[in-house]
Amino acid sequence: xxxxxxxxxxxxxxxxxxxxxxxxxxxxxxxxxxxxxxxxxxxxxxxxxxxxxxxxxxxxxxxxxxxxxxxxxxxxxxxxxxxxxxxxxxxxxxxxxxxxxxxxxxxxxxxxxxxxxxxxxxxxxxxxxxxxxxxxxxxxxxxxxxxxxxxxxxxxxxxxxxxxxxxxxxxxxxxxxxxxxxxxxxxxxxxxxxxxxxxxxxxxxxxxxxxxxxxxxxxxxxxxxxxxxxxxxxxxxxxxxxxxxxxxxxxxxxxxxxxxxxxxxxxxxxxxxxxxxxxxxxxxxxxxxxxxxxxxxxxxxxxxxxxx
Amino acid sequence: xxxxxxxxxxxxxxxxxxxxxxxxxxxxxxxxxxxxxxxxxxxxxxxxxxxxxxxxxxxxxxxxxxxxxxxxxxxxxxxxxxxxxxxxxxxxxxxxxxxxxxxxxxxxxxxxxxxxxxxxxxxxxxxxxxxxxxxxxxxxxxxxxxxxxxxxx
Numbered sequence: 001x002x003x004x005x006x007x008x009x010x011x012x013x014x015x016x017x018x019x020x021x022x023x024x025x026x027x028x029x030x031x032x033x034x035x036x037x038x039x040x041x042x043x044x045x046x047x048x049x050x051x052x053x054x055x056x057x058x059x060x061x062x063x064x065x066x067x068x069x070x071x072x073x074x075x076x077x078x079x080x081x082x083x084x085x086x087x088x089x090x091x092x093x094x095x096x097x098x099x100x101x102x103x104x105x106x107x108x109x110x111x112x113x114x115x116x117x118x119x120x121x122x123x124x125x126x127x128x129x130x131x132x133x134x135x136x137x138x139x140x141x142x143x144x145x146x147x148x149x150x151x152x153x154x155x156x157x158x159x160x161x162x163x164x165x166x167x168x169x170x171x172x173x174x175x176x177x178x179x180x181x182x183x184x185x186x187x188x189x190x191x192x193x194x195x196x197x198x199x200x201x202x203x204x205x206x207x208x209x210x211x212x213x214x215x216x217x218x219x220x221x222x223x224x225x226x227x228x229x230x231x232x233x234x235x236x237x238x239x240x241x242x243x244x245x246x247x248x249x250x251x252x253x254x255x256x257x258x259x260x261x262x263x264x265x266x267x268x269x270x271x272x273x274x275x276x277x278x279x280x281x282x283x284x285x286x287x288x289x290x291x292x293x294x295x296x297x298x299x300x301x302x303x304x305x306x307x308x
Numbered sequence: 309x310x311x312x313x314x315x316x317x318x319x320x321x322x323x324x325x326x327x328x329x330x331x332x333x334x335x336x337x338x339x340x341x342x343x344x345x346x347x348x349x350x351x352x353x354x355x356x357x358x359x360x361x362x363x364x365x366x367x368x369x370x371x372x373x374x375x376x377x378x379x380x381x382x383x384x385x386x387x388x389x390x391x392x393x394x395x396x397x398x399x400x401x402x403x404x405x406x407x408x409x410x411x412x413x414x415x416x417x418x419x420x421x422x423x424x425x426x427x428x429x430x431x432x433x434x435x436x437x438x439x440x441x442x443x444x445x446x447x448x449x450x451x452x453x454x455x456x457x458x459x460x461x
């Protein structure tokens with residue numbers, strides 16, 4: 001009898017040990033947001049937070065800058081306390097101290113994920129341009145680096161002069177995976193349909209240490225002569241890893257997040273976040289992932305019960 | 309100053325004016341398709357058609373200018389207006405009011421089969437509309453207009 005109680009005690013202790021261990025496995029992520037003149041950053045931040053936390057892989061905190069036009073000199077989050085920094089921001093360039101913190105964080109092996117309009121701001125911060133590899137608008141032109149795109153199935157570094165950034169009307173498009181063996185994309189359909197989104201093209205920047213993972217053809221651009229523009233890419237910055245996705249527009253007129261409701265966006269973002277933070281992806285390929293011609297949605301920003 | 313001097317001065321001025329008139333030209337037109345002044349702030353050229361319209365002896369170019377007015381999951385909204393310009397005279401004959409619609413259309417049809425086109429448009433009355441919580445099911449009072457214009461007014 002005594003032995004039975006002792007056994008139960010050990011079993012209980014064993015499970016008690018497991019609980020904090022499971023909690024420790026959650027990665028700490030920080031979303032930096034607070035300014036964006038053309039996007040509903042509160043809505044997109046809420047969606048990103050839900051996507052990350054509903055995966056049970058991340059614990060999320062949000063750092064909000066002062067509003068656009070106000071002094072942000074005191075904005076200085078402690079990046080080094082986090083496994084991952086997600087930039088969902090399109091405003092004033094961060095203060096010098098904050099820039100230096102971020103550079104040191106990344107050089108030491110930090111993780112950065114950059115979403116949609118976050119490739120637009122801070123063109124006057126050269127190291128940020130290196131972290132994102134490609135950018136758009138904000139005065140970027142041939143001085144920041146080449147246009148990068150695929151053409152005839154070859155990666156092109158195009159040094160012709162011209163401004164960076166273009167988007168037409170929002171529309172659905174087909175995502176084409178170029179690096180199907182990369183951990184972020186491994187096992188996912190190489191072609192899939194993304195729901196209506198604001199497609200950024202004509203991106204240019206330093207383009208150093210980058211790997212283009214996926215592209216699409218902007219067939220709404222009459223000037224497009226067969227160019228496939230990058231949609232997702234990775235960058236090595238110091239010892240750190242960067243994942244960039246240009247999908248995920250959230251308009252500033254109504255609080256509509258339909259581009260972020262796309263399962264493909266959510267799954268690739270989640271896998272990109274995990275890869276940036278750890279260098280590997282442990283999440284299985286979900287059954288509800290879209291395919292060529294098929295769009296699927298996760299309106300609650302979490303996997304449905306039958307996704308596994 | 310004698311009368312003779314006045315006469316010479318008058319003759320010189322007449323000659324100067326005549327000489328100047330030799331080189332005087334009409335004001336240079338610096339635009340090709342449409343004058344920049346017809347483009348309202350935030351709008352851009354969308355499409356144009358050259359037609360002979362009802363009540364006009366001259367071919368006219370009907371030009372549609374539009375801008376985005378909201379993106380929803382399954383539709384977009386646009387504000388737009390038309391400008392009608394004489395194809396040869398380049399005179400701006402008509403500028404329509406702005407309308408809100410889910411399409412940017414230039415509907416020019418000869419519905420009464422008289423060889424002249426009429427301009428039609430479809431829009432939401434007073435720019436008012438509703439959508440559901442998911443941004444679907446666009447509802448509003450749709451108005452179907454035939455634009456009439458009279459250059460004599």
